[in-house]
Amino acid sequence: MDQETFEVMWEMSDPAADTEGLFLRATQTEYYCDERPRPHPLESMPDFKYLPESSLILGTKTGLTFTTLNIDTPVYLNYLLSRFLGRGGSIPADDTPVHAVVVCAGIDARFLGGVEDPDIYPIRGQTVLARAPWIRFGKMMSSSDGLWTYIIPRRSGDVIVGGIKVSDDWFPTPRAETTLDILTRGLALCPELVPAEIRDKREPTVNDLLPLIIEEGCGLRPARKGGIRLETEWFADHRRNRKVPVIHNYGHGGAGFQSSWGSASMALKLLEAAIAVNGGEAELVAPLEGTKKEESLGLVRGVSH
Numbered sequence: 001m002d003q004e005t006f007e008v009m010w011e012m013s014d015p016a017a018d019t020e021g022l023f024l025r026a027t028q029t030e031y032y033c034d035e036r037p038r039p040h041p042l043e044s045m046p047d048f049k050y051l052p053e054s055s056l057i058l059g060t061k062t063g064l065t066f067t068t069l070n071i072d073t074p075v076y077l078n079y080l081l082s083r084f085l086g087r088g089g090s091i092p093a094d095d096t097p098v099h100a101v102v103v104c105a106g107i108d109a110r111f112l113g114g115v116e117d118p119d120i121y122p123i124r125g126q127t128v129l130a131r132a133p134w135i136r137f138g139k140m141m142s143s144s145d146g147l148w149t150y151i152i153p154r155r156s157g158d159v160i161v162g163g164i165k166v167s168d169d170w171f172p173t174p175r176a177e178t179t180l181d182i183l184t185r186g187l188a189l190c191p192e193l194v195p196a197e198i199r200d201k202r203e204p205t206v207n208d209l210l211p212l213i214i215e216e217g218c219g220l221r222p223a224r225k226g227g228i229r230l231e232t233e234w235f236a237d238h239r240r241n242r243k244v245p246v247i248h249n250y251g252h253g254g255a256g257f258q259s260s261w262g263s264a265s266m267a268l269k270l271l272e273a274a275i276a277v278n279g280g281e282a283e284l285v286a287p288l289e290g291t292k293k294e295e296s297l298g299l300v301r302g303v304s305h
């Protein structure tokens with residue numbers, strides 16, 4: 001999934017592509033606090049190299065460098081929406097009759113009527129968005145206390161500094177003490193965040209980062225016990241006497257961007273197979289096995305074809 005997604009995005013980020021502006025291609029350097037098994041899954045990335053021991057940060061045991069792409073996510077998501085609408089997609093009212101449903105509800109798959117997946121749980125993240133257009137590289141470091149610190153540059157010149165990963169924490173707004181911790185770790189990993197004219201004169205401090213802050217952010221990674229749910233479930237639409245395929249495509253945790261195109265193409269295959277079975281408009285000749293009461297998907301769940 002990740003490989004297919006990378007190939008799609010690599011093409012989209014090509015300097016000749018009209019979508020290039022959504023991405024920043026940049027060198028990424030990663031330091032891990034443990035020995036990583038070889039071959040490393042990232043060995044297929046452009047310009048991949050293991051760092052020599054002499055280049056490792058204190059407390060880390062493996063270092064990698066490669067070229068990757070960084071997404072300007074707010075711009076990218078708006079691009080996807082405009083592409084969807086531009087190709088005839090629409091956002092229908094709730095009770096519009098449908099031939100199929102693809103569930104990409106993220107964390108809401110836990111609460112969405114008819115889905116209500118109890119295996120969905122949040123892994124809370126928190127970040128700081130800073131203005132630092134001089135940063136044109138990405139960095140990541142894992143530490144033995146389980147923390148991951150990262151610097152993600154965006155094409156716009158904004159930089160994401162992160163982060164944390166806390167399971168089952170639903171807290172909806174940034175915590176001030178976490179912001180301070182992120183800035184402290186971010187500065188240690190990447191002193192270049194502080195403008196060169198300050199670093200030329202003295203040791204940079206966290207206070208030097210404060211004027212660069214655009215906003216603090218937090219979000220809930222939609223994790224799922226058992227991993228991503230990619231499967232077809234059949235529901236009965238008694239109003240139209242039809243059975244309707246529901247394709248589940250959720251539970252991507254902290255990797256929903258990097259697996260998105262690969263995951264979508266698997267969901268599309270499921271959808272095409274379901275429509276082939278269903279003929280698009282198969283009649284509901286008998287109640288579906290395991291049928292439940294009508295739920296807010298507007299359909300009744302079943303488990304058979």
Ligand SMILES: Cc1cc2nc3c(=O)[nH]c(=O)nc-3n(C[C@H](O)[C@H](O)[C@H](O)COP(=O)(O)OP(=O)(O)OC[C@H]3O[C@@H](n4cnc5c(N)ncnc54)[C@H](O)[C@@H]3O)c2cc1C
Pocket residue numbers: 104105106107108112124125126127163218219220221222249250251252253254255256257258259
């Ligand atoms: C701090 C942080 C850092 C991250 N970093 C990375 C990273 O570096 N790389 C990476 O790949 N991923 C990263 N992620 C994870 C990534 O954001 C998620 O995996 C991804 O957003 C999941 O995509 P999704 O479409 O499944 O769910 P979401 O992005 O949550 O989208 C689900 C959408 O469905 C909508 N929705 C829900 N219910 C309904 C309904 N009934 N009707 C209509 N719409 C509905 C919601 O409003 C929402 O817009 C990060 C996440 C966080 C919080």
